[in-house]
Amino acid sequence: MNPKYRLLIPVALAVAAAAANFVLLKRATATTAVVVLKQDVPAGRPVELADLTVAQVRADKVVFQSAYPAADVKSLSGSTFRRDLKKGELVITFDIDVDQQTWELRPGERDSSLTLPPGELPDGLRANDTVVFVLPGGEPVGPYRFLGASVVASKGPRGPLTRVSFAGADVKPVTEWKAANPDHARLAHGIQMQRVGGGKPTPAGNKVAAR
Numbered sequence: 001m002n003p004k005y006r007l008l009i010p011v012a013l014a015v016a017a018a019a020a021n022f023v024l025l026k027r028a029t030a031t032t033a034v035v036v037l038k039q040d041v042p043a044g045r046p047v048e049l050a051d052l053t054v055a056q057v058r059a060d061k062v063v064f065q066s067a068y069p070a071a072d073v074k075s076l077s078g079s080t081f082r083r084d085l086k087k088g089e090l091v092i093t094f095d096i097d098v099d100q101q102t103w104e105l106r107p108g109e110r111d112s113s114l115t116l117p118p119g120e121l122p123d124g125l126r127a128n129d130t131v132v133f134v135l136p137g138g139e140p141v142g143p144y145r146f147l148g149a150s151v152v153a154s155k156g157p158r159g160p161l162t163r164v165s166f167a168g169a170d171v172k173p174v175t176e177w178k179a180a181n182p183d184h185a186r187l188a189h190g191i192q193m194q195r196v197g198g199g200k201p202t203p204a205g206n207k208v209a210a211r
Contacts (some may be wrong), residue, residue, distance in 0.1 A: 002096035031056040033070035035091040042084050044097075049077050052091070068093050071119035075149035075162050078127070090172060096150065105167055111147065112171040114191055116162045121149060122195040131166060136176050136190035143196060144168040164193060 040051045054070045068076070068091040080097045105111060114133060122131070125146060132142030144166040178184060184191070 013126045032067075032206065034067045035070055035073050036078070037085050037089050037091065039087050043082060044080050047076050047079050047081070049074060052076060052187050058177075068096070069118040072149075072162050074125065075121055077112055078148050081152050089161070098169070106145075108169050109145070110169070110171050111165060111167045111168040112174050112178075113163050113165045114174060114193075116164055116191055116193060118161070120191070120193055121162060122193060125195055126198070128198075129195050130198055132194050133174065134192040134194065138177070140194070141170065141173040141188060143178075144171070146195075158193070 013150045025081060030166055034057050035052055036055050037052055041051050052073055054073055076091070076096070081095050082097045083095060085091070085095065125131075127146060127148055130143045132140040132144070133148045135138050147165040147167055149164045153180060170203050
């Protein structure tokens with residue numbers, strides 16, 4: 001072997017090792033998007049989107065396994081916390097009280113709910129919007145009136161799940177599908193939600209608890 005090439009081999013190996021170390025270090029310290037408080041929010045007070053912000057934090061992902069998914073920050077609107085949270089504090093899934101939400105039903109409506117994977121809420125979704133659901137292996141069902149959403153304490157394969165509440169004249173297709181797929185609330189595989197129109201505020205009517 002040419003002596004010149006023998007000298008280049010250690011240099012090449014050193015460069016390759018340095019590059020590998022850089023990649024590993026970058027991965028180990030990659031940023032994670034989390035939801036944090038922009039101001040103090042006492043327990044029991046409905047959360048507004050103005051209370052929240054998404055921040056990029058550099059730390060091991062294991063640290064944020066219980067953090068509320070930043071992709072679903074808009075679903076926190078109207079939720080309440082179990083404890084007082086302070087400005088700058090990280091929002092944890094188990095801080096959210098999923099049993100305190102209530103909705104107003106219109107005459108002829110029945111309410112139901114489905115569990116969605118992280119990041120499946122449509123952009124720009126607001127209460128009273130018209131939505132449809134595409135269940136695994138089926139045609140779209142609906143239309144329904146979107147009532148609200150809240151985080152589910154259990155975690156799916158990709159993180160905390162979101163429970164979506166809705167109402168309509170015929171929720172039987174959803175209830176029958178849920179009965180045939182009892183593990184959907186734990187896994188939330190393959191359910192898609194689509195926003196198909198805006199909605200109007202609901203006048204005072206029958207108030208029902210989220211379920």
